Amino acid sequence: MTGDQAPRDWIEWHRAYADANSALTRRLAIVQAQVARVLEQRGDAPTRVLSMCSGEGRDLLEPIARLGVGDRVRGRLVELDPTLAGRARDGIAAAGLTGLEVREGDAGITSAYVGAAPADLVLACGVFGNISDDDIRRTVGALPALCAEGATVIWTRHRRPPDLTPAIRRWFRAAGFRHEGFIRVPDSPSSVGVERFTGISEPLPAAVRLFEFVEP
Numbered sequence: 001m002t003g004d005q006a007p008r009d010w011i012e013w014h015r016a017y018a019d020a021n022s023a024l025t026r027r028l029a030i031v032q033a034q035v036a037r038v039l040e041q042r043g044d045a046p047t048r049v050l051s052m053c054s055g056e057g058r059d060l061l062e063p064i065a066r067l068g069v070g071d072r073v074r075g076r077l078v079e080l081d082p083t084l085a086g087r088a089r090d091g092i093a094a095a096g097l098t099g100l101e102v103r104e105g106d107a108g109i110t111s112a113y114v115g116a117a118p119a120d121l122v123l124a125c126g127v128f129g130n131i132s133d134d135d136i137r138r139t140v141g142a143l144p145a146l147c148a149e150g151a152t153v154i155w156t157r158h159r160r161p162p163d164l165t166p167a168i169r170r171w172f173r174a175a176g177f178r179h180e181g182f183i184r185v186p187d188s189p190s191s192v193g194v195e196r197f198t199g200i201s202e203p204l205p206a207a208v209r210l211f212e213f214v215e216p
């Protein structure tokens with residue numbers, strides 16, 4: 001947090017998902033399509049998933065339920081806010097996704113991922129627009145410890161000037177990822193990036209700070 005601003009109300013932020021015409025709903029549809037694509041590509045293979053700052057987990061839970069692949073998906077959603085973590089748990093229970101758990105805690109520290117990394121699909125959605133450039137770079141650099149070989153990372157970031165997305169793509173490349181896609185959300189500065197990990201998975205460092213949310 002910076003200055004004397006009130007912390008952002010993330011529950012209020014999630015209300016935009018109730019509006020079918022919101023930019024956030026359009027972004028969600030793009031992320032969900034990418035999640036579904038990854039799940040379909042994996043066929044019958046078991047899939048380990050991780051979602052950093054998952055919120056309600058709509059991007060992950062809805063495609064898994066829709067495709068009926070919950071029996072072969074395991075993993076963890078990490079969310080700090082107790083209400084949103086509770087909603088994610090409710091979504092998991094309603095869809096019968098017994099392989100998924102919600103860790104109510106700080107996704108900005110590597111210990112949040114102990115026992116759930118490496119994963120085949122990692123979501124960093126709604127994260128890179130809320131942390132410093134240095135923290136984005138550090139987090140991208142740490143993803144080889146969260147990713148299994150061949151894993152896909154789906155990330156989001158706005159393109160407001162100065163557009164950081166080209167730099168983020170470079171940082172992914174330097175960390176051992178091949179760029180797979182970059183989708184601009186129509187009529188919005190938001191975008192969705194898709195990267196494929198082509199490197200060797202690294203050990204997860206214990207309790208290393210990757211990022212902290214900053215207020216806009």
Ligand SMILES: C[S@@+](CC[C@H](N)C(=O)[O-])C[C@H]1O[C@@H](n2cnc3c(N)ncnc32)[C@H](O)[C@@H]1O
Nearest residue numbers: 010053054055079080081106107108125126213
């Ligand atoms: C922009 S929202 C994104 C939510 C979700 N990933 C999505 O795209 O719909 C950011 C989320 O991060 C959560 N959050 C903020 N700081 C966090 C932290 N240090 N660890 C885990 N979650 C955090 C907020 O509560 C909020 O749900």
